[in-house]
Amino acid sequence: MARKKMAREKQHDYDDIPGTYVFDAERSRQGFGINMFCMSLMKDENRKAFKANEAEYLKKFNLTREQTDAILKRDYNRMLELGGNIYFTAKLGATDGHSFQQLAAKMTGSSQQDYASMMLAGGRSVEGNRSRSGRNAPSKFLRAGGGSKPVATKRQAKAKTTSKAKPKSKTRSAKRK
Amino acid sequence: MPAIGAALDNGKTEEPYWKRIFSGFEKSQAWMRETKPDVAIIVYNDHASAFSVEMIPTFALGCAAEFPPADEGWGPRPVPVVQGHPALASHIAQSVILDEFDLTICNKMEVDHGMTVPMNLLFGKVEKNGHWPCPVVPLAVNVVMYPPPTGHRCYMLGRAIRKAVESYPEDLKVVIFGTGGLSHQISGPRAGLINSKWDTNFLDNLSKNPQKLIKIPHIDYMREAGAEGIEMVMWLIMRGALDDKVDEVYRFYTVPASNTAVGHIILANRGRGGAARKSTAKPKRSSGKIKRAAARAKIDRVRG
Numbered sequence: 037m038a039r040k041k042m043a044r045e046k047q048h049d050y051d052d053i054p055g056t057y058v059f060d061a062e063r064s065r066q067g068f069g070i071n072m073f074c075m076s077l078m079k080d081e082n083r084k085a086f087k088a089n090e091a092e093y094l095k096k097f098n099l100t101r102e103q104t105d106a107i108l109k110r111d112y113n114r115m116l117e118l119g120g121n122i123y124f125t126a127k128l129g130a131t132d133g134h135s136f137q138q139l140a141a142k143m144t145g146s147s148q149q150d151y152a153s154m155m156l157a158g159g160r161s162v163e164g165n166r167s168r169s170g171r172n173a174p175s176k177f178l179r180a181g182g183g184s185k186p187v188a189t190k191r192q193a194k195a196k197t198t199s200k201a202k203p204k205s206k207t208r209s210a211k212r213k
Numbered sequence: 214m215p216a217i218g219a220a221l222d223n224g225k226t227e228e229p230y231w232k233r234i235f236s237g238f239e240k241s242q243a244w245m246r247e248t249k250p251d252v253a254i255i256v257y258n259d260h261a262s263a264f265s266v267e268m269i270p271t272f273a274l275g276c277a278a279e280f281p282p283a284d285e286g287w288g289p290r291p292v293p294v295v296q297g298h299p300a301l302a303s304h305i306a307q308s309v310i311l312d313e314f315d316l317t318i319c320n321k322m323e324v325d326h327g328m329t330v331p332m333n334l335l336f337g338k339v340e341k342n343g344h345w346p347c348p349v350v351p352l353a354v355n356v357v358m359y360p361p362p363t364g365h366r367c368y369m370l371g372r373a374i375r376k377a378v379e380s381y382p383e384d385l386k387v388v389i390f391g392t393g394g395l396s397h398q399i400s401g402p403r404a405g406l407i408n409s410k411w412d413t414n415f416l417d418n419l420s421k422n423p424q425k426l427i428k429i430p431h432i433d434y435m436r437e438a439g440a441e442g443i444e445m446v447m448w449l450i451m452r453g454a455l456d457d458k459v460d461e462v463y464r465f466y467t468v469p470a471s472n473t474a475v476g477h478i479i480l481a482n483r484g485r486g487g488a489a490r491k492s493t494a495k496p497k498r499s500s501g502k503i504k505r506a507a508a509r510a511k512i513d514r515v516r517g
Contacts, residue, residue, distance in 0.1 A: 049432045050359070055403030056440045060359040064266060071266040078286045113401055122400035122441075123260045123357060127286050136216070140404045140472055151405060155469040159407025160398075166436045175433040177425065178411055 042117050054168050055144075057116040067119015069097040070107065074124035077131045086131065112143050216471035218290055218330045221338060234475055237465035238334045244462060244479055245335050245346075251385040252298045254305075254350045254374065255328055256450045257392045258357065260285070262325035269358050270317035272370065275324075275351035276302040283323035291341040292329050298348040301381055305350065308377030314370050324351055331392045334477070356393060356444045364446045365427040371453020378454075391451030395466075397473035398439030406439040407474050412466060415445060416478050420461040423452045456482045 044051060050058045057063070064071075073094065076082045086093040094104050106114035107128070115125050129139040141151035144160075154160060166172050220231045262283035264270065277297050282289040306318055328351055333339070336346050352374075355361055362370075371389075378387050395412040398404050415438075418425045427449060434443040459480040466476035 050435050053403070053436055053440070056398070056401050056435070058359050058435065058440060059357065059400075064269075064358050068266055071261075075261060075265045078284065116401055121261075121266070121357060124266070127261070130286050136399070137472060140399060143400065144402050144404050154405055155407075155472060158409070158468050159474070160403065160405040162396075162406060162408045162411070162437055165403055165406065171436075175411075175429075175437050177429045177433055178414055178437060 052168050052171065054165060057113070059116070059119075059121045063116075063119040064121075065119070067103075067115075067121065069099040070103055070115055070118065070120040071124040073097040073099070073107070074120070074127045077127045083131050110142075112139060116143075215285070215326045215330070217334070217475075218326045221330075221333050222291055234467060234470050235334075237467060237475070238477070240463050241335055241465070241477060241479060242337050245388075248388065249386065250347050250388040252301060252348050252350060252387055253332075254352060254378075254387060254389040254454075255331065255392065256352045256354060256390060256447045257324075257327040257331065258355070258444060258447065259353045260325055260327055260357070262327075263319070263322050263353065264355075266358075269355050270353070271355045271362055272314065273317040273319050273322070273353040274302060274306050275319050275322050275349075275353070276306060277320050277322060280322055280324045280328075280349070280351060282329055283325040285325050290326060290329055292333065293339055293341060293343055293345055295324055295328070295332070295345060295351070296348040298350050301378075301383075301385070302350045304381050305374055305377040308380060309370065309373040312373040312376065314373055319351075319353075322351070322353075327353075327392065331390055335390070352450070354447050354450070356441075356447065359443075360431055361443055361446055363431070364429055364449045367446045367449040368423065368427045368453035371450040371455075374450070375454040389451045389454045391448035393444030393447040394439075394442055395445060395474050395476050396438035396442045399441050399472050401440070403439070405472065406442075407468055408437050408439070408442075409466075409468060409474065411437045411442075412474060412476060415448075416464060416466070416476065419448060419452055419478060420459065420464075420480060423449065426452075452480070455480055458483060 045062055048058070048060065050056070050060075059067075073096075076097075077086065082093075090108055091104070094107060099107070100118070103115070103118050105111075106118060106120075110128070110132070112120075112125055112129075116122065126136060126139060129136065137152060137155075138148050141148040144151060146154070162174075164172060166174075217231075217234065220226060220228075220235075225231050226235045259273075262285055264273070275297055276299050278299050279297055280295040282292055282294070303318075306316055310316055328349075332345060332349070339345055354367070374389070378385070395415065396406065396408040398406040415426065431443060434445060438445060460483055462479040462481050464476070464478045466474065468474040
């Protein structure tokens with residue numbers, strides 16, 4: 037069955053962020069059952085009951101069919117889309133004996149090795165990952181203080197200009213150098 | 214972050230990967246030993262431990278005499294029960310509520326790695342049957358369900374807490390921790406996001422120009438610093454409790470620790486009295502109180 041994209045009751049500015057399901061009030065309400073199910077896994081007896089018969093155990097939580105499917109298939113992105121929160125769904129991962137990094141790799145569609153290598157190399161860049169609709173200019177709060185120069189350059193520049201240090205002129209001072 | 218907690222609890226701190234991170238806290242621990250606070254106010258976030266989705270308080274202040282470590286699904290961390298400071302905590306509650314910050318009061322609360330890991334990083338390892346060096350007033354902030362409080366609200370709450378501490382009859386040396394992430398995203402296909410430029414900029418301004426930070430809208434935190442990076446607003450509570458002008462005692466930043474960056478900064482008021490603020494215009498304190506802040510960031514919240 038083709039996966040149906042969950043319709044949002046209302047569009048928000050943060051729905052423009054790619055690869056991100058913000059856990060807001062709407063998702064919190066829709067995903068109450070998913071998150072309460074995950075909370076139940078804090079107890080060992082519940083973890084055992086769930087593992088013994090997953091589908092049966094899930095009936096206790098007033099889940100939609102899509103939510104049940106997502107849990108059974110361990111489709112973590114779908115769980116987030118349907119109202120699960122990562123701190124809660126991670127408890128399901130822990131129940132399966134998966135490290136958080138394994139879950140993260142899974143959500144990003146990469147192998148654990150590739151994901152771990154990406155993190156060691158400094159993580160996923162924000163460049164090209166800010167917006168679905170092309171709003172890829174850096175935040176003005178970032179520009180105002182940091183400019184577009186590498187951190188080290190900026191720091192050196194700042195050190196040289198401390199006498200006339202006005203926070204606002206940082207960028208300009210750095211550029212003048 | 215739990216991965217740091219696990220590394221501490223399983224004796225991995227000497228492994229090269231973790232040593233790089235833990236060695237960044239050695240100076241901070243020395244600073245803390247020297248400072249010898251009477252009490253620590255710790256601003257942190259709970260990760261589905263004390264609060265699930267059943268109740269989500271925006272600001273919850275722990276007024277209990279003690280706070281046991283929570284079982285987060287793999288048994289409680291092997292650290293001592295955290296002692297509270299009920300007298301100071303209830304004084305803060307009374308003061309800030311009358312200052313129009315509608316806190317939730319918790320007279321019974323367990324605390325998770327969101328609080329105990331930063332404590333380990335700043336106080337060092339403490340055996341389960343030992344004692345933390347000082348009592349704690351926990352302040353849990355909702356940064357799990359959107360929207361968390363705004364940066365401005367957090368900063369103003371910090372100022373109100375400062376005022377409350379200054380009006381407390383006993384002269385105490387207080388440190389305040391802001392905790393939580395710098396940039397990080399641990400959910401969805403964009404997981405793994407780190408924005409060092411953003412983090413450095415944030416730390417620079419936290420030190421020198423916090424007024425700039427309190428205007429940052431939530432969307433900018435989430436776009437630039439990741440969906441979970443919005444936790445950074447908690448640092449502004451700490452910053453609001455300090456003088457306008459502070460000394461940056463120490464800073465440490467590294468990438469990665471498991472799924473995230475790790476950073477912390479120590480800021481100290483310049484002297485007794487400091488730069489009195491309008492909102493704290495009644496310093497009826499005998500001036501001996503020194504208030505300092507240690508902020509630290511830990512980024513991933515889920516066992517790595």
